[in-house]
Amino acid sequence: MENSRRPLLEVSGLSKSYPDFQLQDVRFQLPAGTIMGFLGRNGAGKSTTMKAIMDLVKRDDGDIRILGMSMPKEEVAVKEQVGYVGDTPLLNNAWTMERTLNFARHFYPNWDQDAVEQNLAYFDIPRDKKISELSKGMKVKASLILAMAHQPKLLLLDEPTSGLDPVVRTEVLELLLDFVQDESRGVLFSSHITSDVEKIADLVTVIDDGKIFISEDKESLLDRYRRIVIPGSGEKEAVDSPLLFNCQATMGGYVGYTNRFQQFQGEATGDWHSERLTLEELFVLLTGRKED
Amino acid sequence: MWLLIRRELEGKDSSDFGQLRGYLPLGIIVALSIYLFGPRVTGLLDVGKINSFLSILGVILVLGSLSERLEKDDANYQMTFLQTLPVRKSQIVHAKFLNILFLCALMFVVLYIFISLNRWMNGVWMLAPWTELYAFMSFLLFLSAVTLFFYFKLGYQRIQWVFLLSLLIWGGAFMLIGSIMQYARFPVHPSLSLIISLILYFISWGMAVRKVNIKGIPDEFGSDYSSGD
Numbered sequence: 001m002e003n004s005r006r007p008l009l010e011v012s013g014l015s016k017s018y019p020d021f022q023l024q025d026v027r028f029q030l031p032a033g034t035i036m037g038f039l040g041r042n043g044a045g046k047s048t049t050m051k052a053i054m055d056l057v058k059r060d061d062g063d064i065r066i067l068g069m070s071m072p073k074e075e076v077a078v079k080e081q082v083g084y085v086g087d088t089p090l091l092n093n094a095w096t097m098e099r100t101l102n103f104a105r106h107f108y109p110n111w112d113q114d115a116v117e118q119n120l121a122y123f124d125i126p127r128d129k130k131i132s133e134l135s136k137g138m139k140v141k142a143s144l145i146l147a148m149a150h151q152p153k154l155l156l157l158d159e160p161t162s163g164l165d166p167v168v169r170t171e172v173l174e175l176l177l178d179f180v181q182d183e184s185r186g187v188l189f190s191s192h193i194t195s196d197v198e199k200i201a202d203l204v205t206v207i208d209d210g211k212i213f214i215s216e217d218k219e220s221l222l223d224r225y226r227r228i229v230i231p232g233s234g235e236k237e238a239v240d241s242p243l244l245f246n247c248q249a250t251m252g253g254y255v256g257y258t259n260r261f262q263q264f265q266g267e268a269t270g271d272w273h274s275e276r277l278t279l280e281e282l283f284v285l286l287t288g289r290k291e292d
Numbered sequence: 293m294w295l296l297i298r299r300e301l302e303g304k305d306s307s308d309f310g311q312l313r314g315y316l317p318l319g320i321i322v323a324l325s326i327y328l329f330g331p332r333v334t335g336l337l338d339v340g341k342i343n344s345f346l347s348i349l350g351v352i353l354v355l356g357s358l359s360e361r362l363e364k365d366d367a368n369y370q371m372t373f374l375q376t377l378p379v380r381k382s383q384i385v386h387a388k389f390l391n392i393l394f395l396c397a398l399m400f401v402v403l404y405i406f407i408s409l410n411r412w413m414n415g416v417w418m419l420a421p422w423t424e425l426y427a428f429m430s431f432l433l434f435l436s437a438v439t440l441f442f443y444f445k446l447g448y449q450r451i452q453w454v455f456l457l458s459l460l461i462w463g464g465a466f467m468l469i470g471s472i473m474q475y476a477r478f479p480v481h482p483s484l485s486l487i488i489s490l491i492l493y494f495i496s497w498g499m500a501v502r503k504v505n506i507k508g509i510p511d512e513f514g515s516d517y518s519s520g521d
Contacts, residue, residue, distance in 0.1 A: 090372050
């Protein structure tokens with residue numbers, strides 16, 4: 001009972017130092033039944049965080065728990081419950097898909113051959129072609145099939161849709177949505193394609209310069225942050241509100257942003273209106289201006 | 293564990309030891325060459341030179357196999373892939389070291405057979421000390437030990453200098469042992485260099501496991517030390 005209430009993934013105090021980059025005190029939680037979009041600019045620390053979760057890079061400090069189990073102490077048991085797709089497909093180019101699956105299946109007690117067959121058909125992946133003969137999109141799909149073949153509870157996907165055409169991206173996103181229909185599962189999905197994250201994520205975590213900037217529910221985040229437009233005829237006092245930041249004069253008045261929209265709504269006077277931001281706009285705003 | 297060892301043993305394109313079948317024609321060619329170039333037919337090579345040739349061929353085959361496997365693994369991110377499977381990192385190290393130990397043992401037996409064949413076909417059959425075989429096998433083990441340790445410490449892209457360094461160290465050590473054997477008042481068995489290499493191999497194995505448990509397996513393409521994304 002206690003296990004069912006526990007987050008699928010808990011990352012706390014994760015840090016890792018490289019000569020020219022530091023991951024600092026990374027912490028977030030992924031509850032079961034959710035998809036978390038992990039956003040960050042190139043070099044922000046997304047892949048390092050993902051690799052540290054999988055113990056592909058050794059962290060300097062911090063604690064990682066998956067299904068309540070500690071990584072890397074319970075590495076084998078944890079990895080039976082995790083599917084990982086890296087930013088580069090981890091498939092042997094000289095092998096066929098058939099051989100890759102035949103090799104991997106022996107490591108997992110939960111291997112589901114029916115699901116494999118279903119996904120091979122869904123993605124139209126040939127079994128007998130060498131991986132080297134597959135297109136980039138097919139390799140990503142093949143990696144996903146492999147990562148999901150043992151019915152993992154947690155999927156860690158590092159930029160899985162980067163470089164894919166819109167049709168393949170949609171197929172991948174649909175598969176992920178289908179995956180979390182089982183509410184005991186979850187997905188951590190790193191990307192800098194914010195539209196993909198906006199489509200499927202329930203939670204958004206933003207990392208910038210090795211630090212977690214925000215980690216919360218996507219809808220509440222998009223509700224909290226608003227663009228405030230004050231027409232030229234409007235009250236100038238609104239512009240001076242401490243609840244606004246990045247205020248700029250425009251041709252027709254002023255534009256600013258707030259991260260406490262409800263409070264602003266209650267306090268602001270005069271003529272103004274708000275606009276909901278897209279996740280991409282919010283991402284640019286957040287990573288362009290670091291605020292508390 | 294067996295699956296990991298089997299992955300190491302299998303050829304890059306074939307399954308079920310298919311590549312071993314490919315060595316059969318090579319074996320027949322070598323056996324014929326021993327006979328044709330030996331003292332009984334053309335006399336181009338004496339028995340000792342043929343033994344050296346066979347030993348060098350064996351060393352090249354095993355080192356070639358090791359080098360090819362490490363290169364292919366690196367190119368295909370296979371160390372990373374294996375780490376995503378529910379296995380301990382130490383098992384990945386064990387599989388690599390066991391594979392080379394198995395190949396060395398196999399090559400020892402194969403060379404033993406061919407050297408015996410050479411002596412038998414060329415009419416000098418006798419139980420002499422198998423100095424050359426021991427020397428080549430010890431070189432093979434020493435080089436493998438150093439290569440694998442640095443592979444797990446630095447990654448494939450940073451071990452190109454290892455071969456030269458190992459050759460120099462082993463050459464120096466072999467000359468030292470040779471001198472000891474020549475001037476020692478007590479008899480030194482020629483297998484000593486092989487035993488020393490074997491001990492070094494196990495030490496290297498243990499150190500590689502320890503390193504991997506503490507620091508992990510280096511990223512492929514040497515990106516371990518670059519800044520992360």
